[in-house]
Amino acid sequence: MARIVGIKELKDCASEIIDEVLRRGHSIVVTKNNREVAQIVPVSQEPLQKLKDMGRLASTPQLKWADIELKKIKNIKSADKAIRSIISDREED
Numbered sequence: 001m002a003r004i005v006g007i008k009e010l011k012d013c014a015s016e017i018i019d020e021v022l023r024r025g026h027s028i029v030v031t032k033n034n035r036e037v038a039q040i041v042p043v044s045q046e047p048l049q050k051l052k053d054m055g056r057l058a059s060t061p062q063l064k065w066a067d068i069e070l071k072k073i074k075n076i077k078s079a080d081k082a083i084r085s086i087i088s089d090r091e092e093d
Helices: 007-012 014-024 047-053 081-092
Strands: 003-006 028-032 035-040
Touching: 003 007, 007 014, 007 028, 014 028, 014 035
Parallel strands: 003 028
Antiparallel strands: 028 035
């Protein structure tokens, strides 16, 4: 469970509270007039992982470069030689 601090405590001890978030990696809930108004979370957590942990994003298979349809590049003339070679190889398969 996240630690809860009031807005006054946050104002008076902001550095210590941020250090705690960094050291422990836990969130801190900020209240104002006994109502939750904000949350301080460590930034080291990946945004997508955070959404998965909250149950707001389903796990999906990792996209691989081979899954991307290279044939959909419209202006092939502006592509460099390597890209044209890759597209050509894929068309042969």
